[in-house]
Amino acid sequence: MSVPEWIKTDSYFLSRHNPVATADQVWVEKTALRLWERDDIQQAIKQARFLWVTVSERASHAAKTRLDDFIPEYAMNYVIKAVASDANHPRVGHNWMMAHEWFGHKMRGARMGGDNQDNVYHMVGIEHGGAYRIDGSRLNQGPADTTWTIVANSGTSMTLASLDNEDLVVKEDGNFTVTIDDQPANGRPNHLQTQRGALFLFVRDSIGDWASERANTIRVKRLNPSPEPPLSDDEMAFRAIDWMLRDVPLYFWFTYLSHGKEYNRVTGPHPSGAVGGLRSQYGGYATVSLADDEAFVVTLNSGNAAFRDVFVHDWWHLSIEPDQRTSSFNNSQMAPDDDGNFTFVISPEDPGIHNWLDTGGLREVIFILRFQGVPRATPEGQLPRLISEKIVKRDQLDLEAQGAKRITPDERVSQLRARKKSYDLRHMV
Secondary structure (H helix, E strand, O other), rough: OOOOOOOOOOOOOOOOOOOOEEEHHHHHHHHHHHHOHHHHHHHHHHHHHHHHHHHHHOOOOHOOOOHHHHEEEEEEEEOOOOOOHOOOOOOOEEEEEOEEEEEOOOOOOOOOOOOOOOEEEEEEEEOOOOHHHHHHHHOOOOOOOOEEEEEEEOOOOEEEEEOHHHOOOOOOOOOOEEEEEOOOOOOOOEEEOOOOOOEEEHHHHHOOOOOOOOOOOEEEEEOOOOOOOOOHHHHHHHHHHHHHOOOOOHHHHHHHHHHOOOOOEEEEEEOHHHHHHOOOEEEEEEEEOOOOEEEEEEEOOOOOOOOOEEEEEEOOOOOOOOOOOOOOOEEEOOOOOOOOOOOEEEEEOOOOOEEEEEOOOOEEEEEOOOOEOOOOOOOHHOOOEEEEEEEEEEEHHHHHHOOOOOOOHHHHEEEEHHHHHHHHHHHHO
């Protein structure tokens, strides 16, 4: 696979083709790994596990066996947030990443809360009263969708301001600048105004074609420098501990948005802004519970969205080996039905259908659907819509999924091989 060399390397950008490989990211990861070894962090991780056990008594036995996969990633997500939270000396940190190895270190995974493997998540610590400039560049066609938000909490659910992809002004050469301060835009393009409580700039770059699209390059500078020294390890550890424990109730609530509903019923798609999602996004979810001989068949329209994806997670909202399984599909990966809609089959075994959401052997999963970049002027009849949902016997799939694209075993092998190869590009140096 040929990888274009789009980026001019320097002391900040460390790879000609990977916008995530930056000096900021290496510093964030190595600092997070150092903090991870602290006794107070390890004690907090044990306490976080206890809290999750306490609030999740209704979890199935199968779900409980996966708790120890979830807790370390949940904890590392907050350690990374704390490391990237210095508003006085801001850095661009990437979070929600899978475990990986590069630049001489092995980085732990940091997935949680419905991590989306189509997204590259950037976080920058900011504060009300600070003035910041983010210089960026769109590589080739760029990500399928990008949204910039200012959030007021570590759970990233309290949005104070947002800049959607359709409003981002990009020059002909692909470069752009986003400004952040406590003043109105007053004609400035790509401006975000802070409010009291501002904590992070949170950027989601949604990647459609994993083989050819890349996240935007971005780097940050504070325009009104602060005399305060950089955060100490003690302060970063304090923030990590405080946030990972404080946010258990928040993410327990997010978990029960699906677990608290009737099994095998899709809720949505509904606008996501009210629950902390993107304001141009529609989302939906379901808890799917399958007998040994069953599959869940869901059909959706395209929703007039610039980007859309569907995926399955385990009980803890953790993605299921997305680099090795078809546990997710975005609009570059999914195949349309004969009528132009999109049918997905959720099951532990391969049903021979292109859009198979592989549960990794699990029979209880969370199904999530997202439509991003839905234009504000979209007519009612073209908005994201659930066409049908149904539990079916696997031997009835040919009848119940008529019109869905089929796939042969050899084609499945090729599909998975291409998926793994393209996913690995995001950690290539």
